[in-house]
Amino acid sequence: MNKETAYKTYLSEDEIPRAYYNVRADMEQKDAMLLHPGTLQPVTVADMEPIFCTELAKQELNTTDRYIPIPAEVLSFYRMYRPSPLVRAHFLEKLLGTPARIYYKYEGNNTSGSHKLNSAIAQGYYAKEQGLSMLTTETGAGQWGTAMAMACAYFDLKLKVYMVKVSYEQKPYRKTVMQTYGAEVFSSPSTTTEIGKQMLAQDPQTSGSLGNAISEAVEVAVGTEGARYVLGSVLNQVLLHQSVIGLEAKAAMEKIGEYPDVVIGCAGGGSNLGGLMAPFMEDKLAGRPSPYFIAVEPASCPSLTRGRYAYDFCDAGQVTPLAKMYTLGHGFVPAPNHAGGLRYHGMSPILSQLYNQGILDEARSVEQTEVFAAAIDFSRAEGTLPAPESAHAIKVAVDEALKCKETGEEKVILFGLTGNGYFDLMAYQQYLDGQMSDFIPTDDDLECGFATIPSLPGIQSF
Amino acid sequence: MNKETAYKTYLSEDEIPRAYYNVRADMEQKDAMLLHPGTLQPVTVADMEPIFCTELAKQELNTTDRYIPIPAEVLSFYRMYRPSPLVRAHFLEKLLGTPARIYYKYEGNNTSGSHKLNSAIAQGYYAKEQGLSMLTTETGAGQWGTAMAMACAYFDLKLKVYMVKVSYEQKPYRKTVMQTYGAEVFSSPSTTTEIGKQMLAQDPQTSGSLGNAISEAVEVAVGTEGARYVLGSVLNQVLLHQSVIGLEAKAAMEKIGEYPDVVIGCAGGGSNLGGLMAPFMEDKLAGRPSPYFIAVEPASCPSLTRGRYAYDFCDAGQVTPLAKMYTLGHGFVPAPNHAGGLRYHGMSPILSQLYNQGILDEARSVEQTEVFAAAIDFSRAEGTLPAPESAHAIKVAVDEALKCKETGEEKVILFGLTGNGYFDLMAYQQYLDGQMSDFIPTDDDLECGFATIPSLPGIQSF
Numbered sequence: 001m002n003k004e005t006a007y008k009t010y011l012s013e014d015e016i017p018r019a020y021y022n023v024r025a026d027m028e029q030k031d032a033m034l035l036h037p038g039t040l041q042p043v044t045v046a047d048m049e050p051i052f053c054t055e056l057a058k059q060e061l062n063t064t065d066r067y068i069p070i071p072a073e074v075l076s077f078y079r080m081y082r083p084s085p086l087v088r089a090h091f092l093e094k095l096l097g098t099p100a101r102i103y104y105k106y107e108g109n110n111t112s113g114s115h116k117l118n119s120a121i122a123q124g125y126y127a128k129e130q131g132l133s134m135l136t137t138e139t140g141a142g143q144w145g146t147a148m149a150m151a152c153a154y155f156d157l158k159l160k161v162y163m164v165k166v167s168y169e170q171k172p173y174r175k176t177v178m179q180t181y182g183a184e185v186f187s188s189p190s191t192t193t194e195i196g197k198q199m200l201a202q203d204p205q206t207s208g209s210l211g212n213a214i215s216e217a218v219e220v221a222v223g224t225e226g227a228r229y230v231l232g233s234v235l236n237q238v239l240l241h242q243s244v245i246g247l248e249a250k251a252a253m254e255k256i257g258e259y260p261d262v263v264i265g266c267a268g269g270g271s272n273l274g275g276l277m278a279p280f281m282e283d284k285l286a287g288r289p290s291p292y293f294i295a296v297e298p299a300s301c302p303s304l305t306r307g308r309y310a311y312d313f314c315d316a317g318q319v320t321p322l323a324k325m326y327t328l329g330h331g332f333v334p335a336p337n338h339a340g341g342l343r344y345h346g347m348s349p350i351l352s353q354l355y356n357q358g359i360l361d362e363a364r365s366v367e368q369t370e371v372f373a374a375a376i377d378f379s380r381a382e383g384t385l386p387a388p389e390s391a392h393a394i395k396v397a398v399d400e401a402l403k404c405k406e407t408g409e410e411k412v413i414l415f416g417l418t419g420n421g422y423f424d425l426m427a428y429q430q431y432l433d434g435q436m437s438d439f440i441p442t443d444d445d446l447e448c449g450f451a452t453i454p455s456l457p458g459i460q461s462f
Numbered sequence: 463m464n465k466e467t468a469y470k471t472y473l474s475e476d477e478i479p480r481a482y483y484n485v486r487a488d489m490e491q492k493d494a495m496l497l498h499p500g501t502l503q504p505v506t507v508a509d510m511e512p513i514f515c516t517e518l519a520k521q522e523l524n525t526t527d528r529y530i531p532i533p534a535e536v537l538s539f540y541r542m543y544r545p546s547p548l549v550r551a552h553f554l555e556k557l558l559g560t561p562a563r564i565y566y567k568y569e570g571n572n573t574s575g576s577h578k579l580n581s582a583i584a585q586g587y588y589a590k591e592q593g594l595s596m597l598t599t600e601t602g603a604g605q606w607g608t609a610m611a612m613a614c615a616y617f618d619l620k621l622k623v624y625m626v627k628v629s630y631e632q633k634p635y636r637k638t639v640m641q642t643y644g645a646e647v648f649s650s651p652s653t654t655t656e657i658g659k660q661m662l663a664q665d666p667q668t669s670g671s672l673g674n675a676i677s678e679a680v681e682v683a684v685g686t687e688g689a690r691y692v693l694g695s696v697l698n699q700v701l702l703h704q705s706v707i708g709l710e711a712k713a714a715m716e717k718i719g720e721y722p723d724v725v726i727g728c729a730g731g732g733s734n735l736g737g738l739m740a741p742f743m744e745d746k747l748a749g750r751p752s753p754y755f756i757a758v759e760p761a762s763c764p765s766l767t768r769g770r771y772a773y774d775f776c777d778a779g780q781v782t783p784l785a786k787m788y789t790l791g792h793g794f795v796p797a798p799n800h801a802g803g804l805r806y807h808g809m810s811p812i813l814s815q816l817y818n819q820g821i822l823d824e825a826r827s828v829e830q831t832e833v834f835a836a837a838i839d840f841s842r843a844e845g846t847l848p849a850p851e852s853a854h855a856i857k858v859a860v861d862e863a864l865k866c867k868e869t870g871e872e873k874v875i876l877f878g879l880t881g882n883g884y885f886d887l888m889a890y891q892q893y894l895d896g897q898m899s900d901f902i903p904t905d906d907d908l909e910c911g912f913a914t915i916p917s918l919p920g921i922q923s924f
Binding site for chain 1 (some may be wrong): 884
C-alpha cells in the first residue's frame with residue numbers, strides 16, 4: 001500500500017492544542033535537577049525569580065503536571081500562523097524512488113522564520129502577566145531574537161537583544177527585522193554593560209560569543225526594575241512550549257490515518273526535537289507502540305554522539321545554573337568553518353536523560369557538506385529552501401528513506417523542518433562556490449572542551 | 463453583526479481551481495491588440511513564436527475562451543504551496559478599532575516569496591511541453607527570477623537570468639537563491655550578448671536597467687536553439703495565470719459566507735491586482751452586484767493616475783510589441799530614492815482598458831514613507847513582514863477601514879498581500895533610519911517620459 005495523502009494536512013484553528021504536554025511528568029527517571037552554581041544545591045523558584053519570570057521558573061521545575069494550559073492570549077497569537085502544515089514529501093519520495101512515506105512538520109511559515117516563535121510568545125505572555133515592562137535576551141544567528149521581537153511587539157514590552165558581534169556585522173538584515181518589530185539590538189560585547197566593557201577592554205577586536213551575550217543580557221535584566229531575561233532553547237520550559245509542534249503533528253497524522261515509524265529532528269539545544277517527539281515519546285513511556293527516535297547533530301559539534309553526560313554550565317560566561325546534560329564543555333567552540341547552525345556545546349537536560357537511558361533511540365552526526373547537498377536536493381524537489389539546521393534532519397530522513405528503497409519497507413518517516421533558509425544564504429553561497437569544508441574535531445580538540453566541565457565532588461548523588 | 467471568522471481560511475487541495483479564468487472573454491470592449499513595432503499590424507501567434515512558447519503566445523491573444531484548463535502537472539506543483547491562505551486581519555482590525563472586516567490573500571508563503579510563482583510554473587510547463595531546453599528572462603529585484611528558477615528546476619529546464627546590475631550587486635542573496643535552484647545569473651549589461659557589450663562600451667559604469675536586461679534575455683532566447691523568453695508581469699498570459707489568486711479568494715470567502723465590498727491590489731505591471739480581481743470583475747461584467755475596485759500605485763511611478771492611455775513599448779529597449787496601456791513613456795525612470803517596488807512605466811493592457819472604461823473603479827497613488835509606516839504597523843499587528851509592494855495595498859486597506867470607523871459601516875475589505883519582505887530589508891532599514899523620503903514627479907518630469915511615447919499615426923483605428 002502506498003497511501004495517497006494530500007501534500008499538506010492542516011488542522012483547523014480549533015484543533016490547535018489547548019495545553020502544552022510536559023513529557024517530564026511521564027518520565028520515570030526525571031532529568032537531573034538544575035544546581036545553583038554557588039551552593040551546588042538544586043535551584044528553587046526563588047533562586048530563579050530575579051532572572052526569570054516567576055511562572056516560567058515554575059515551569060522550569062515542574063516535573064509533575066502532564067498538561068499545562070496554553071493561555072488564551074497565546075492561543076490567539078498562535079492562530080496567526082498555526083496550525084503549521086504537516087507536509088507529505090511527495091516530490092522528495094519520487095526523487096528518491098523510495099517506498100517510504102515521508103512527512104515533515106514545517107515551522108518556517110512565519111516572519112521569525114522558525115519554530116522559535118512558539119516559545120517566544122509564551123515567554124512574552126508570562127512576562128506581561130507578571131506586570132514586567134522589559135525583557136532581555138541574546139541571539140546568535142538571529143532567529144530567537146526575531147521571535148522575541150515579534151512577541152514583545154505584540155505584548156507591548158520593551159526588548160533588548162544582545163546579538164553576537166560577528167552575526168550583527170554579517171547578518172545586518174536580521175537586526176533590521178528585530179528593529180522593525182521595535183527591539184533595541186546591541187552588538188555584543190557592548191559598552192552598555194560592565195561585562196561587555198570588560199570584554200572589550202581585554203580584546204577590543206573580539207568577535208563576541210553567545211556566552212558573553214548571555215552574560216550581558218542577564219546583567220541588564222538583573223539590574224533593571226521590571227525586567228527579566230529570556231532564553232530560546234535548552235531549558236525545560238522551552239521544550240514544554242515546543243510540544244505544540246509534536247501535538248499538532250500527531251493529531252494531523254491521526255487525521256490521515258498515519259503514525260510514524262521513525263521520528264527525526266535536528267538537535268542543537270534540543271527544543272525542536274524535544275517538542276516534535278514529546279507526544280510520541282508519551283506513547284513509548286506508556287509502553288505503547290512508538291516510533292524510533294533519531295537526534296541529528298553536526299559532526300563539528302557532537303554533544304550527544306561524543307560528549308560527556310555531566311553537570312556543566314549552560315553558558316560560556318558561567319552565570320547560569322549547572323545542568324546535567326551531554327556536553328562538550330562550556331568552553332567548547334565549533335570550528336570557524338562551521339556554517340550550519342546547531343553550535344551549542346550542550347543538550348537539553350530532558351533529551352540528555354532520555355538518550356542516556358536509550359529511550360531516545362539514536363543520535364547521529366552528519367557533516368555539513370552532505371547537509372547542504374541534501375538541502376539543495378530538497379529545495380529543488382519540495383520547493384522550500386530549508387534552514388541549514390533543518391537540513392540536518394533532511395539528510396537523515398533521506399538516508400532512512402533510501403534504506404527503505406533497499407529493503408522495500410514502506411516506513412512512515414516524520415521529520416521536523418524547523419525553519420526556512422532566507423537568512424542563511426551566505427552559507428548556501430559558500431557551498432555553491434565550493435568554499436565549504438567539513439571538520440570533525442579530533443579527540444584532542446574535544447579534550448580541550450571537556451577540560452572546561454567543572455569538577456563537582458559528590459554531584460552524582462542528585 | 464461583526465462576524466467572527468477564523469484567522470485563516472484554507473481551501474482543500476481539491477478545491478484549487480482546475481482552470482484559469484480569462485476575464486477578456488467577458489469584456490465587451492477588449493483590450494487593444496498588441497502591435498508589431500515594424501508593421502504596426504496586430505501581432506499574430508506566428509509573430510510571437512520566435513520569442514515566446516507557442517502555447518503562451520496563443521494565450522496572449524486569446525480573447526474568447528473564458529476558462530483555460532490548468533495542466534495536471536502545474537496543478538500538482540500548485541499543491542506544494544496552494545491554496546494560499548485567506549487571512550482575516552483580526553489584529554489589524556483591533557488596532558484600527560474599525561467595524562470593517564479586513565481580509566487578505568497571502569501569496570508570500572513559498573520560497574520565491576511572492577505570487578510570481580503562479581505564472582512561472584505555468585510558463586515552465588508550456589516550455590517543457592513544447593520540448594524546449596532553455597528559457598531566458600530578466601529580473602529586477604529578483605522575485606520573478608527566483609520564481610522562474612524554481613519552475614525550471616522542477617521541469618529540468620536550463621534558465622538564464624539577466625539581473626539588473628544594481629540589484630545584482632545590492633541583493634547578492636537573491637542571486638544565491640536562484641543559483642541554488644540551478645539558474646545561471648548574469649549581471650546586466652553582460653558581455654554574453656551583443657546588446658550588453660554595446661551598453662558596456664557606451665557606459666562601462668552603467669548600473670543597468672530592466673529595459674536592457676529584457677533586451678539581453680530576448681537576444682539570447684532568439685539566438686539559441688530550443689530556447690524562448692519568459693516575462694513575469696504586464697502580459698495577458700500572466701494575468702490569466704494569476705487568476706488562481708482571485709478564484710481561490712472568492713471560493714474561500716464563499717465558504718465563510720463573505721463577499722467583498724472593496725477589492726484592493728497594488729499595481730506595478732498589474733498581474734497581482736488583475737489576478738485577484740478577475741473573478742469579482744466577472745460578476746461586474748455580468749451585471750451582478752460586485753465590489754468597488756481600487757488599484758494602488760506609488761506616487762513616484764503613477765502610470766494609472768497620471769499616465770497617458772496610448773500605444774507604447776513594453777520595454778525601454780524597444781524590442782517588444784507595442785501595447786495600448788496607461789504609460790509614463792518607456793523612457794520614464796522613477797526617482798532613484800524610490801525603494802518600494804512597482805517601478806514599471808506602463809500597466810497591463812487589460813487593467814488599462816477596464817480602468818479607461820471606469821469598470822476598474824479607482825486608481826490611487828500613495829507615497830513611500832506612508833507605505834512603510836503602514837507596513838510596520840501591519841507587521842507588528844499581523845506578524846507578517848510584508849513586501850513593500852504589498853504594503854501599498856495595506857496602506858489603502860487601512861485608509862478604507864478608517865473611513866468605516868468614521869461612518870460605522872461594516873464593509874468587507876479584501877486586499878492582496880502579494881509577498882513577504884525578507885529581501886527588502888535594506889529599504890526597511892532606510893525607513894527606520896529616517897533616510898527615506900518621498901518623491902512626486904513634477905509635470906515637467908512626466909513630460910520627459912511622455913516624450914518617449916511613440917507617435918503612431920492612425921493607431922486609434924485599432
